[in-house]
Amino acid sequence: MSLDRSLPSAAPATEKPGAAPTRPVPFRGSGFTHRPHRHVAPLVFAALLILWEIGSRTGFISNISLPAPTEAAEAMADLFRSGMIWKHLSASLFRLTVGWSLGTLLGIAVGLAIGLFSVARAGLSPLVSALFPIPKIALLPLFIVWFGIGEGSKVATILFGSFFPTVIATYGGVDNVDRSLIRMGQSFGLSWSSIVRKIIIPGALPAILSGFRISASIAIILLVAAEMIGAEYGIGAYILMAGALYAIDQLIAGVALLSLLGLAVAWLIGRAEKMLLGWRI
């Protein structure tokens, strides 16, 4: 927040003969509004990296506790040179896309059911509340028993992780659709399915898309957790291996990959919001 207060200017009180002295009203309305600063974020990021590099080179930061950013970059470059990056990335992206897509699709379906039918709401919404807070990582051994040590358990973890937040976002969105619009639809004799398709779903879409942001972040967290058990390839497996070998430069390279993945997902959802919610701006 910018707290640049304008000091009350000591304006000279101009004297007019025969009139009371006048002075301008001091401006008091600044300080609590945000202004866009495009270049600040990259500058902060670059400054941190440079400080870190300087700290490593001068020995202020011990190489054992944290390698220099250039070393992490070298580890990343190694990944590209050996071509391993594509194996890790494709394995992770496959699990992420399949798990998240299925989870959100099911989540939207169940969320709509809860939002639209009172029986579904009465039956399912307590169930969702009971199951949502369970960390899916804790269930991972169970998923391995149910779905096998291969892709099944990893996809299932991500699926369940993205399912619950989507359900909650969807039915919250349906609940918040302007009732007067629904009444309008009824008053014009629109069919039930028309009201759902043309009024309720578009009205709930902003909430559903902001649910996507949450479920996608959860999916990435669970991806790493799932890949730490019985995975040969994948960013999570790479990080786990690096940790086990105490190759911290590789570990940091892997974490940076995860960050990039998160940024890419956020960017994609931002694009989707622009495309689908253009009417909102």
Add this chain to the structure above:
Amino acid sequence: MELILEKINHSYGDMPVLTDISLSVGSGEIVCVVGPSGCGKSTLLRIIGGLERPTSGEVLMSGEPPADSLNPLTYVFQDFALLPWRTVEGNVRLVLEDHRIGRERVGAVVDDVLARTKLTEFAAAYPRQLSGGMKQRVAIARALSVNPAVMLMDEPLSALDSQTRDLLMDDLIELWTQVRFSACYITHNLAEAVRLGHRIVVMSRRPGRIRDIVEIDIPLSERPGFPTETAAIQRRLWEMMRDEARAADRELSDVA
């Protein structure tokens, strides 16, 4: 088609809101309902259009609506109720899409009502880009597109500033002169009632009952030429309502 209300009573729990309302809206007639706030005017309108069930009494339609009427009882809401994700044209199309009337006819109807409400050049605009007055024009265009037998207007101009309100009243009269729609027009603004109503129903405060019905036989389009007469009627209505409005204002509201 004529709309007849027979002994409508309505209550929320133990709280009576409407008592013994009998009324009719004839073909081509605009009936204005005025009353202090909280007298059940809007509830009455929701009952008339079948959005709410009265505790007792019936709303009857006598005679057939026009053959090409897609939605005989059509509302115009105070808050416009436009879909923000659809353009002006899309909002009008919405209410035609469910009727199997063919793509060409839908296009023709949309063009026609947008032209009649002077919205043709705004067809591709989104509601957020429009002023309040334009939004209500879109809602009126949407209502006209289904060719209603009776328009049910719930304080349609109350959310607008007074200049826009005057302009829209002129537009409504022009539209009425073209198609002679019938309407039940709820308002708390007596000037609107005197300008637009063939008959003005004055309601008492809660529980709402009909206090008086005032007929104005000056043709709608000629009313600006009779300022003293209309002002006298407006004063008479206000005399009737003043005490009710004052009492209503001092009431504690416990209707949820």
